[in-house]
Amino acid sequence: MTDTLLFTKGHGTGNDFVLYADPDGEQTLEASRLAAVADRRFGVGGDGVIRAVRSASIPEGAAILAEEPEAEWFMDYANADGSVAEMCGNGIRVFVHYLIERGLLELAPGHSVPIGTRAGVRDVHRLADGYAVDLGRWRLTGDEPLVRARELPVARPGLGIDLGNPHVVVAVAGDTELDGIDLSRAPQLEPALAGGANVEFVVPADPLVRDGIGRIRMRVHERGSGETLSCGTGAAAAALAVRHWAGSSAPNEWRVEVPGGVLGVRMFAAEDGEHVALSGPAALVFDGELTV
Numbered sequence: 001m002t003d004t005l006l007f008t009k010g011h012g013t014g015n016d017f018v019l020y021a022d023p024d025g026e027q028t029l030e031a032s033r034l035a036a037v038a039d040r041r042f043g044v045g046g047d048g049v050i051r052a053v054r055s056a057s058i059p060e061g062a063a064i065l066a067e068e069p070e071a072e073w074f075m076d077y078a079n080a081d082g083s084v085a086e087m088c089g090n091g092i093r094v095f096v097h098y099l100i101e102r103g104l105l106e107l108a109p110g111h112s113v114p115i116g117t118r119a120g121v122r123d124v125h126r127l128a129d130g131y132a133v134d135l136g137r138w139r140l141t142g143d144e145p146l147v148r149a150r151e152l153p154v155a156r157p158g159l160g161i162d163l164g165n166p167h168v169v170v171a172v173a174g175d176t177e178l179d180g181i182d183l184s185r186a187p188q189l190e191p192a193l194a195g196g197a198n199v200e201f202v203v204p205a206d207p208l209v210r211d212g213i214g215r216i217r218m219r220v221h222e223r224g225s226g227e228t229l230s231c232g233t234g235a236a237a238a239a240l241a242v243r244h245w246a247g248s249s250a251p252n253e254w255r256v257e258v259p260g261g262v263l264g265v266r267m268f269a270a271e272d273g274e275h276v277a278l279s280g281p282a283a284l285v286f287d288g289e290l291t292v
């Protein structure tokens with residue numbers, strides 16, 4: 001059966017998404033249709049597809065509402081290949097911007113809103129010039145796979161970090177090595193991680209810290225989407241990994257340069273342990289109608 005999809009194209013530092021509103025949960029798309037929508041030649045094109053659905057209208061939303069009854073909206077996120085992901089740090093900022101612009105949410109600058117995701121509830125704060133999201137507690141997974149990528153001269157050790165979704169961060173020798181990596185194919189992890197991972201390649205700036213802010217450059221190969229211009233949870237994972245490697249004198253505030261722009265990452269103490277927050281812009285680019 002064909003259906004009409006009223007969509008909006010948006011992005012956060014070039015990590016681009018097709019968004020659509022389905023408040024009452026009547027327009028769930030199966031994986032093959034999501035992949036067709038995200039296809040850059042035969043569809044709209046995007047790194048992911050985001051459905052705005054009320055938490056009360058999606059099965060995963062029941063747990064969300066039990067945790068936080070104020071979390072009216074749920075970000076139903078799928079990668080470009082149609083696979084479902086737990087969380088998207090750029091996506092959730094664009095998602096809240098979309099809800100506001102479509103009149104589905106009122107949120108003045110300086111205020112926050114809880115949003116349901118498959119990783120749990122995440123608070124998104126509206127800034128004067130963008131959005132910040134509390135990505136919650138993070139943890140080292142204990143995985144340290146060897147990472148091989150095309151044009152990376154040697155296999156390098158990775159560090160597994162969980163941010164609700166899985167990441168492996170790899171330090172490379174410098175800008176030339178970072179720029180030379182061919183991410184048109186997925187990096188190989190040895191041993192492989194069950195469920196896969198987003199893989200971030202990172203280099204420190206020189207000096208690493210300026211004016212109390214840590215500075216790194218990053219490229220990413222995203223699980224289910226391939227190389228993207230930016231990954232918000234990936235930027236947070238990269239900053240956490242570099243701080244881990246740098247030791248106790250490393251700062252808690254980071255500037256992460258990705259091919260699509262710059263993201264801010266901040267680690268802070270919360271009641272239940274250390275959290276990490278991500279900040280950056282969110283933009284809506286155009287609207288359209290698609291037969292799916």
Ligand SMILES: N[C@@H](CCC[C@H](N)C(=O)O)C(=O)O
Pocket residue numbers: 015048079084085086087088089090091165166198222223224225230231232233234
């Ligand atoms: N681009 C996102 C992450 C999207 C999900 C990821 N590909 C996964 O499968 O975990 C971000 O900005 O965090």
